[in-house]
Amino acid sequence: MRWLLLKDLQILRRSPLQAALLVAWPILIAVLVGFAISGGSEKPRVAFLNEVPAESRISVGGEGLPAANVKNRICKRVECVEVGSREQAVSRVESGDVLAALVLPADLVEKINSLSTLDPGTPEVEVLVNEDDPVKAELVKDRIDSLLAQANLAIARRIAVEGSRYLKLLIDGGNLKLLGQSIPILGLGATARILAALEPALAPNLRASLREVIQFADQGRENLNVAGPLINRLAQPIVVDRVAVGGSSPPLEVFAIAVAATLALAFVVILLVAGSLALEREENAFPRLTRGLVSREALLTEKVLLGVAVGFVVTMLLLAGLELFVPLEWSRIGLWLVAILLGGAALGAAGAALGAAAREVRAVSLLAFMVTLPVALLSLVPAGTVGGGVYDAIRIVTALFPFKPALQAMTAALDSAGPSIGEPLLHLVVLTLAYGVIARLALRRFAAV
Amino acid sequence: MDGAATVALEARGLVKRYGAREALRGVSFEAQPGELVAVIGPNGAGKTTLLSILAGILAPDDGEVAVARGEVGWVPQQAALYRRLTVEENLLLFARLERHEDPRASVEEMLELSGLGERRSEIVARLSGGNQQRINIAVGLLSRPQVLLLDEPSVGLDPRQRAKLWEFVSGLAAVGTTVIFSTHDIQEAERYGHRLLVLADGESLFDGGPAALLEAVRAEAPEAAGRDFETAFVAYLQHRGH
Numbered sequence: 001m002r003w004l005l006l007k008d009l010q011i012l013r014r015s016p017l018q019a020a021l022l023v024a025w026p027i028l029i030a031v032l033v034g035f036a037i038s039g040g041s042e043k044p045r046v047a048f049l050n051e052v053p054a055e056s057r058i059s060v061g062g063e064g065l066p067a068a069n070v071k072n073r074i075c076k077r078v079e080c081v082e083v084g085s086r087e088q089a090v091s092r093v094e095s096g097d098v099l100a101a102l103v104l105p106a107d108l109v110e111k112i113n114s115l116s117t118l119d120p121g122t123p124e125v126e127v128l129v130n131e132d133d134p135v136k137a138e139l140v141k142d143r144i145d146s147l148l149a150q151a152n153l154a155i156a157r158r159i160a161v162e163g164s165r166y167l168k169l170l171i172d173g174g175n176l177k178l179l180g181q182s183i184p185i186l187g188l189g190a191t192a193r194i195l196a197a198l199e200p201a202l203a204p205n206l207r208a209s210l211r212e213v214i215q216f217a218d219q220g221r222e223n224l225n226v227a228g229p230l231i232n233r234l235a236q237p238i239v240v241d242r243v244a245v246g247g248s249s250p251p252l253e254v255f256a257i258a259v260a261a262t263l264a265l266a267f268v269v270i271l272l273v274a275g276s277l278a279l280e281r282e283e284n285a286f287p288r289l290t291r292g293l294v295s296r297e298a299l300l301t302e303k304v305l306l307g308v309a310v311g312f313v314v315t316m317l318l319l320a321g322l323e324l325f326v327p328l329e330w331s332r333i334g335l336w337l338v339a340i341l342l343g344g345a346a347l348g349a350a351g352a353a354l355g356a357a358a359r360e361v362r363a364v365s366l367l368a369f370m371v372t373l374p375v376a377l378l379s380l381v382p383a384g385t386v387g388g389g390v391y392d393a394i395r396i397v398t399a400l401f402p403f404k405p406a407l408q409a410m411t412a413a414l415d416s417a418g419p420s421i422g423e424p425l426l427h428l429v430v431l432t433l434a435y436g437v438i439a440r441l442a443l444r445r446f447a448a449v
Numbered sequence: 450m451d452g453a454a455t456v457a458l459e460a461r462g463l464v465k466r467y468g469a470r471e472a473l474r475g476v477s478f479e480a481q482p483g484e485l486v487a488v489i490g491p492n493g494a495g496k497t498t499l500l501s502i503l504a505g506i507l508a509p510d511d512g513e514v515a516v517a518r519g520e521v522g523w524v525p526q527q528a529a530l531y532r533r534l535t536v537e538e539n540l541l542l543f544a545r546l547e548r549h550e551d552p553r554a555s556v557e558e559m560l561e562l563s564g565l566g567e568r569r570s571e572i573v574a575r576l577s578g579g580n581q582q583r584i585n586i587a588v589g590l591l592s593r594p595q596v597l598l599l600d601e602p603s604v605g606l607d608p609r610q611r612a613k614l615w616e617f618v619s620g621l622a623a624v625g626t627t628v629i630f631s632t633h634d635i636q637e638a639e640r641y642g643h644r645l646l647v648l649a650d651g652e653s654l655f656d657g658g659p660a661a662l663l664e665a666v667r668a669e670a671p672e673a674a675g676r677d678f679e680t681a682f683v684a685y686l687q688h689r690g691h
Contacts, residue, residue: 003542003545003546004542004546006542007531007534007538007542010533010534010538011531011533011534014533014534014572015533283529283530283531283532284525284527284528284529284530285529285530285531287506287525287529288523288525288529288543288588289546291504291505291506291523292505293543293546293547294546
């Protein structure tokens with residue numbers, strides 16, 4: 001078998017285009033995926049005019065927040081181009097130098113601070129948009145809407161906290177700080193207790209009225225206790241309680257790397273195994289080989305080993321290339337090897353079955369693409385994006401081909417917090433055996449014209 | 450083959466069916482050491498099927514093949530070589546697969562025998578059809594077979610290449626190798642075959658020397674007796690209902 005393996009590697013070496021493609025493919029994929037996952041999206045340029053006085057502080061509920069923090073938050077999301085006046089902002093937007101301008105008026109902080117007073121104002125910001133590029137204009141709109149929603153939520157929370165503090169003071173009593181002075185507040189609880197203590201000293205005809213007042217104080221305290229949480233709810237009426245069910249999903253970049261690595265492995269292994277098997281027939285060597293020199297099983301095993309060996313080199317090259325863009329956990333290399341070797345074996349067995357069935361190199365190449373590409377794409381369809389029946393059909397189809405379990409094994413191998421690797425590895429072993437049997441059966445009519 | 454030391458290969462009652470069609474109908478013959486046996490007949494006569502059964506590639510539905518000793522070398526009609534490997538790499542690969550004790554020595558021997566020693570480093574795809582066929586035969590000879598089966602070895606070769614090929618094959622027979630070859634070319638069979646086996650529709654019509662076939666043709670088709678061998682042979686087949 002080793003001499004056949006050596007022969008196939010010699011043939012591969014003598015096919016410069018094929019060898020070049022095998023090297024270029026992982027590098028190309030690595031570079032594309034690397035740039036895609038490491039490069040951030042381009043930030044839209046936005047003119048930023050801050051007319052708020054530098055010494056202003058946002059103070060809601062007694063807690064201060066430097067106004068500059070607002071600018072920092074905004075400029076994280078967009079590329080801020082600071083301008084000195086509204087006219088400059090308009091000019092930059094009109095010239096197309098920036099897509100939009102955000103104007104924070106001088107009274108913005110003052111109006112925000114008024115929200116926790118008895119005379120609340122309406123804080124406003126101005127957005128000037130250039131809609132020459134509708135896509136980017138929509139991006140600017142979305143980002144500014146998002147920023148405002150966050151700012152509104154933060155302010156609402158502070159107001160709610162302040163409202164709750166006032167309510168607590170009213171219920172339990174305490175000191176209210178106002179204009180530098182501390183004013184004692186008795187509170188409903190203490191009021192009820194004092195009135196109850198006075199009751200025996202009162203004339204009987206007044207006691208009934210006093211009991212009503214005491215009862216009112218008690219009811220007020222109890223009901224206002226409920227009001228506090230209600231006010232807090234107003235700040236965030238809907239709370240998201242995120243619960244992960246059915247395993248954790250890997251980080252996006254890990255998944256992207258796993259997809260790239262599995263795609264490279266799948267195409268290289270399937271095309272190489274199917275093609276080299278079909279080549280044995282096209283070179284008329286199959287009958288000569290299987291006439292006592294090599295058993296059919298040994299020939300299939302040799303082809304799968306060839307695919308696994310070359311697929312392993314190509315996939316490791318790809319992972320090494322991606323390391324330039326995204327740091328990988330090289331301490332998990334043992335699991336990578338297992339995932340690549342078992343994934344390669346199952347893909348190789350599938351390639352052998354394709355090669356034995358299609359028999360001619362050109363037909364094999366076409367069939368390999370026609371099978372691998374759609375199955376790979378179907379394997380990436382997430383649950384919930386299609387109807388239940390369709391998804392069940394996709395699950396069955398993708399379970400019958402080694403791409404999806406190979407992808408799952410690769411993802412688990414790359415991600416330390418990822419799903420278990422055991423199940424996809426077992427799936428790959430089963431598929432290797434099943435496709436091996438199919439390939440062996442297909443070899444019965446392999447040499448026939 | 451007890452007591453048949455002079456018989457290198459014997460086929461007895463070979464039958465092969467493909468569905469309802471009978472490709473071979475009880476074909477029997479034997480070949481002596483150093484004998485050149487030509488299997489001739491029209492298309493679909495069963496020549497390739499017979500050689501494939503003798504080579505062990507196909508199993509007969511009935512009948513058996515007996516070989517006195519040693520290996521049976523088989524050379525398919527189309528060169529069974531790796532065209533992207535060199536002449537030497539091809540020979541070395543098959544010598545290794547045949548587990549020769551000294552594969553390189555076997556390669557040198559075959560390069561010498563085929564006369565392609567000087568072209569050992571050439572990629573097979575760049576060789577002429579004739580030279581590819583010589584390598585093809587050299588691979589078939591690597592196992593030093595007592596019997597060599599050649600399936601239409603001269604197809605696609607020009608007259609000069611054919612002459613070289615038959616010189617090479619005749620040389621093998623001269624040193625004791627039994628060569629059984631199939632061909633469409635009646636004159637080639639008459640010229641190089643020591644014995645001719647005529648097949649038609651899977652049936653063995655004649656088994657004997659060229660002179661005996663000529664006698665049989667004269668007897669069966671007297672109107673064609675004075676014409677060339679090929680015309681007389683066609684008339685003979687027609688008289689036999691093929």
